Amino acid sequence: MSGGVDSTLSALLLKNAGYDVHAVFMRNWDPQDDASLGPDPCPASADFEDVQWVDFVKEYWNQVFERTLADYAQGITPNPDVLCNSEIKFGEFMDKVLSDEVVESIEKRGKDQRIWLATGHYARTRTLPSGETQLLRGLDRNKDQSYYLSMVSEQALRRTIFPVGHLPKPQVKAMVAKAGLERISNRPESMGICFVGKRRKFSTFLAQYIERSPGEAVDLDGRVIGQHKGLFAYTIGQAARIHHGPDKWFVLNKDMKHNRLICVNDSNHRKLFSNCVFARQFQWINGEPALVSRPDEEDQVLEGQIRYRQEAIPCTVQRHMDSYKVTFSSPIRAIAEGQNVVLWRDETCLGGGVIHSAFHEASSA
Incomplete structure (x- = not known):
């Protein structure tokens, strides 16, 4: 549970449907690793006195964060949320909460007892006659999160329930408010990379872990048009924020060998x-x-x-x-x-x- 409306309604729907629901909060980041952020940028983490905590800080650091840093340092633009889902949430985390020991203890209670992992993702699943599970888009296309689940294994999806995947977001918020949880229904959207939050630019956050190597920004003909602050801080297509002449400049490529940022002066350059x-x-x-x-x-x-x-x-x-x-x-x-x-x-x-x-x-x- 993240403490937001999606996971809250997921738990409520399952409880009302007769499931024996156990809430688990997955902790992936230690705020002490980023002291300059000030107070914990994940405000929901203060609301978990009544749920079980599972600490995956080490696994997240080793399997997601270090790989993300290595990619940015090489000029690559990774998607840590996709990696986190496949490696941590539906990997390490699922293996722990649905371990053989846990499953056996649950199933011993009765032959009809099964254990599932439920999340508040806006996605759906479908079981084929063969027994395989397919991943489907969430019905609310504006909130559909199947993109972020695209590298989760079929075996993991087979053991997962997405209780809000068939609902539009406004209805989810209304249902949570109707249940008497207005404080939760009015919470702002949670960020994908929770420890960054909305407090700062992501490039500023990365600069705490990747050494800045300023260099030349050049146009397609190799003419110097300014200086960049470190190639990891730029993404293809974004405004380069380089002031040279009357034109605005946009990132086209990164020359890692020569530490150069290659730019074009048209946001829709071919x-x-x-x-x-x-x-x-x-x-x-x-x-x-x-x-x-x-x-x-x-x-x-x-x-x-x-x-x-x-x-x-x-x-x-x-x-x-x-x-x-x-x-x-x-x-x-x-x-x-x-x-x-x-x-x-x-x-x-x-x-x-x-x-x-x-x-x-x-x-x-």
Whole structure:
């Protein structure tokens, strides 16, 4: 439980449905590791006198945070929320709360007893006749969080319940308020990376752990237009905040070898758009689809997206050794190495991978 409306209503719905509900708060960050933040930036953490605490600070640091820092230091833009779900929430955490010992003790109470992990994510699951579990989008497309769950294994999803996945967010807040929990229903949205919060720029936070190496910012012709503060602090497509002449400058690329930030003076410069990506570390939730070996068939087109809440775009997928090539029907602006590409067939999430290159491929038509 995070203490917000989504996890609160999830627990309430399950309780009303007759489940034996046990609340667990997963602690992933020690505020002492970031003393400059001041008081704990996760205000909900003060409200857990009545729930069980499970400490995963070490696991989060080793399996998510250090990998995130290493990526940023190499000029990559990772998605730590996707990694946290696959490695910690539906990995280490699930293994602990649904351990063999726990499951056995529960199931001994009766042959019909089963134990599940429930969360407040806006997503749904569907059980196939084969017994496999599929991941579906949440019905509230504005809040759908299946993107962040795209690399969670089918085995983990099979043991998970998403009680609010079929509800729109306004109804969730109204139901919590109706239950007499107005204080919770009026809470602001929680942040994905809780320990950062809304207090500061993420680049300022990262600067506590990654050494700044200022260098030159240049245009496409190599002319120096200013100085950057450290390549890790910039993301492809963002405003570079470099004042040189009358133009505004936007990040196109990072030259890690020469410590240079490459910029263009048009937010919609053609070089900022790509229609193809190569992705590795692919997690197919229900196994690699057969369509990967025959991507040219018109009825085998999927939908893909590289950012949360981005509109899904028709695409095809081909396997290339240890990578997959995803080709979109229209170009996408500012794709960065390290981002996740997630694939759907209709409402079903097939899985996703980590982008290691993006480019524009001219049409053969």
